[in-house]
Amino acid sequence: MDGATGSATGRGTLSGAGLLRLVLLGAAIGIPAAFAAAGFLALVHFGEHWLWTDLPSALHHRAPPWYLVVGLPLVGALIVVAVRRLLPGDGGHRPLQGLGGGATPVAAGPGVVLAALGTLPFGAVLGPEAPVIALGSVLGVAASRLVRLDPRRTEVLAQAGSFAAISALFGGPVVAGMLLLEGGLAAGTALLPMLLPGVVAAAIGYVIFIGFGSWGGLNTPGLTVPHLPAYQGLHLYDLLVAVAVGVLAALLVAVVHRAATRVERLQQRLGMAPVLLGGGLLVGLLALAVTWFGANSADVLFSGQASLPTLVGAGSVGAVLVLLVGKALAYVVSLGCGFRGGPIFPAVFLGVALAAVATVGFGVSPTLAIAVGTAAGMAAQARLLFSPLIFATLLVGRAGTDAVPAAVLASAAAWLVSRALAGREQN
Numbered sequence: 001m002d003g004a005t006g007s008a009t010g011r012g013t014l015s016g017a018g019l020l021r022l023v024l025l026g027a028a029i030g031i032p033a034a035f036a037a038a039g040f041l042a043l044v045h046f047g048e049h050w051l052w053t054d055l056p057s058a059l060h061h062r063a064p065p066w067y068l069v070v071g072l073p074l075v076g077a078l079i080v081v082a083v084r085r086l087l088p089g090d091g092g093h094r095p096l097q098g099l100g101g102g103a104t105p106v107a108a109g110p111g112v113v114l115a116a117l118g119t120l121p122f123g124a125v126l127g128p129e130a131p132v133i134a135l136g137s138v139l140g141v142a143a144s145r146l147v148r149l150d151p152r153r154t155e156v157l158a159q160a161g162s163f164a165a166i167s168a169l170f171g172g173p174v175v176a177g178m179l180l181l182e183g184g185l186a187a188g189t190a191l192l193p194m195l196l197p198g199v200v201a202a203a204i205g206y207v208i209f210i211g212f213g214s215w216g217g218l219n220t221p222g223l224t225v226p227h228l229p230a231y232q233g234l235h236l237y238d239l240l241v242a243v244a245v246g247v248l249a250a251l252l253v254a255v256v257h258r259a260a261t262r263v264e265r266l267q268q269r270l271g272m273a274p275v276l277l278g279g280g281l282l283v284g285l286l287a288l289a290v291t292w293f294g295a296n297s298a299d300v301l302f303s304g305q306a307s308l309p310t311l312v313g314a315g316s317v318g319a320v321l322v323l324l325v326g327k328a329l330a331y332v333v334s335l336g337c338g339f340r341g342g343p344i345f346p347a348v349f350l351g352v353a354l355a356a357v358a359t360v361g362f363g364v365s366p367t368l369a370i371a372v373g374t375a376a377g378m379a380a381q382a383r384l385l386f387s388p389l390i391f392a393t394l395l396v397g398r399a400g401t402d403a404v405p406a407a408v409l410a411s412a413a414a415w416l417v418s419r420a421l422a423g424r425e426q427n
Contacts, residue, residue: 022196026157026204029161030200030203030205033140033161033162033201034168034207036135037135041132041169047121047122069123069287069288069291070285073123073281074280074281076118076124077279077339079114079122080118080119081273081276083111084111084272088107088108088111091115091116091340092112092115092116094264095335099342099343103158104141108138109138113135115131116340119340124334125302125331126335127303127344127345127346128341128345129169133163134162137162139161141161143161144157163202164176164204166202167203173206175390225395227309228396242372245351245372246376246379249351250415252328252354257335259332260332261336264337267338280337280339282337287301287326293319294319295319295326299311304345307349308352312352312355312360316360320353323353324353331350351374352377355370356373367396368400368403368406370395371395372407373410375411376411376414379418383422384415388411389404
């Protein structure tokens with residue numbers, strides 16, 4: 001989590017009545033935070049559909065014409081520039097920082113939402129996870145003001161709001177709780193009281209999706225890739241593919257980070273606005289370029305989750321490589337030029353693209369490819385071990401139960417290589 005839990009830990013533990021009060025407050029904000037996350041995600045989906053389906057149709061095109069493919073990311077960049085200049089909070093934390101950066105002030109909330117709406121529906125290659133976390137954090141901070149908590153407890157409650165919100169995105173409290181745990185392992189057993197309000201908030205918040213009693217919950221799509229064939233019977237070759245994908249994903253994500261860091265440094269010389277506007281234009285041009293090779297521009301734009309079936313169902317290795325290169329370059333630009341969003345889902349796309357080469361070229365199961373690629377991509381980006389495994393398992397569902405051992409190896413390989421590369425950079 002890159003610091004999401006560290007600052008709240010290490011200052012002693014919570015216990016007794018104080019801990020119970022925080023748990024109850026966490027439960028109280030769980031449902032509002034989950035509703036806020038669901039509303040934000042619905043707004044992103046509506047904006048994306050209106051811009052890329054309804055607008056082309058109104059212009060008498062069956063698919064987005066070239067000028068929208070190039071122009072919409074540029075318009076989104078203009079929105080992000082305006083938000084970052086005019087509203088407090090700089091539109092949220094930099095995506096190169098990872099998922100979280102501590103409690104988000106209430107005043108920064110509108111800027112976070114608007115910057116994300118200028119990024120995600122307009123096609124920049126980032127995910128919704130960081131804005132969702134920040135939105136939940138804002139609600140936690142607002143609640144702490146109402147009950148007048150001290151800074152330490154405010155941060156714990158802000159974290160609870162964040163993980164209630166992210167449970168709406170990652171399919172329930174299990175992934176959210178594991179993210180909490182892995183993000184603060186350095187605190188040891190002293191961490192557990194700090195986690196309890198967040199886990200309770202995530203569990204209570206997820207009730208709005210699964211329903212309660214006679215109420216069926218919100219009608220939202222599940223966190224699965226549809227129509228995957230059942231994967232049965234693990235083979236040695238599949239395990240070797242999993243390790244290879246884990247290693248390659250870690251290397252690729254490291255290259256992406258290094259290149260994005262160089263793009264970000266351009267802002268010091270050229271200024272934020274020129275780099276961001278140039279980045280929006282370049283993302284659109286990259287999406288247009290892949291159409292010259294027969295690919296769909298939508299598979300290069302956006303966070304990438306919706307394009308996973310396209311990857312594993314591609315007709316040739318060349319088609320997969322075109323999408324892999326196009327997405328990686330657009331991801332570099334989006335990470336470094338100043339857009340605001342999360343880094344996880346595009347990294348998952350890259351991991352699945354690497355695994356899809358084995359699917360298309362050598363007949364490896366597409367279900368295995370999605371499980372292995374998801375675990376490898378998320379582990380390489382977040383430098384976590386267990387959360388990527390759980391997320392991959394949720395994504396493939398029952399069809400991929402037998403692929404779990406391979407996903408474990410992919411996550412472990414990506415984590416080990418990422419840690420080794422990070423150690424070399426520090427030295």
